[in-house]
Amino acid sequence: MHKVLLKEKGRLLRVGGYTPFSATEFPGLLSAVVFVQGCPWNCGYCQNTHLQERTRDSPIAWKEIITTLERRAGLLDAVVFCGGEPTMDPALYDAIAQVRAMGFKIGLETACIYPARLKSVLPLLDWVGFDVKTTFKRYADVTGVTGSGEPVRDCVAAILASGVAYECRTTVHPAHLPPGLLVELAQTLAFMGVRNYVIQEFRPTGCGDEAFVASAFPGYPQDDILAEIAPLFASFSVRRAGQAMR
Known part of the structure; x- marks a missing residue:
């Protein structure tokens, strides 16, 4: 069924970048990372602004990614799809299914923008890292898109x-x-x-918004705030700007 749909739509995943090896992207496993092109939001602290535009053509051909992964079978445990926003791409399901059939575990990193497409791929995933940027009613302040909080909640x-x-x-x-x-x-x-929550300190590296960089300060949030948050979760941690981050 999905091979027929892929043929009819003529769609292949639009890839904006590829990392052949990562020890941090999928917890506990060695992975390759596929960066999907395009994101409908314009978050001021975005570090991947080069992936925001949904380009007409794929900067990296999907066939090249598959060929590379075939050579690395047995050397890697997993493949993580991120972006941009991977669920923006209608070819995501087929791409994940193809890679999963090669024997890789599958991770997904998402900003929770497209509920229907996310729900369709969840049965194929072994792990998902998802961002929640602010309270749902204040989402437009971060993304610049009215009503963007409700899809995140879903x-x-x-x-x-x-x-x-x-x-x-x-x-x-x-x-x-x-x-x-x-x-x-x-x-x-x-x-x-x-149950599992991580706070990541803003990092200025790669951020194109000078106002965001200027208004940030090291050490935020402070320990007293973290002490109030930590008991709410079974697993809670903080990644500071100098630490390796997923």
Whole structure:
């Protein structure tokens, strides 16, 4: 069925970048990383702005990715699809199914933008890392897109209901998540059933928004805020800017 659909639509995954080896992207496994081209949001702290545009042609041919993965079978454990926003691409399901059939475990990193497409690929995933940027009602302040919070809520609920291993994370910048709002977000996620939560300190490297870089300061959020959040989750950690980050 899916081979027929792929032929009829003439769609192949639009790849904007490829990392042949990563020890951090999929927890506990060695993986390759496929960066899917395109994202409909314009978050000020984005570090992959070169992947935001949905280009007409794929910068890297999907056939090249498959050929490379065939050569690395047995050397890698997993392949992680990220972006941009991987669920933006209608060829994502077929691409994941093709790679999974090669024997790789599959990871997905998503900003939770397209609930229907995310739900379609969840049965094929071994792990998902998903971003929740702020409280759902304040999402437009981060993404620049009105109503962008409701799809995120739907996606989070779907991931939690799926039973797929996950990491929920929030990149924290004081301009968008002052202490009170950050605690409110953590409480909301805990109430929804999130058990594994990571706060990531904003990193200026790669960020094209000078105002964001100028208004950030090291060490945010402070220990007293983290102490209020930590008890809400079975697993909670903080990644500071100098640490390796997924």
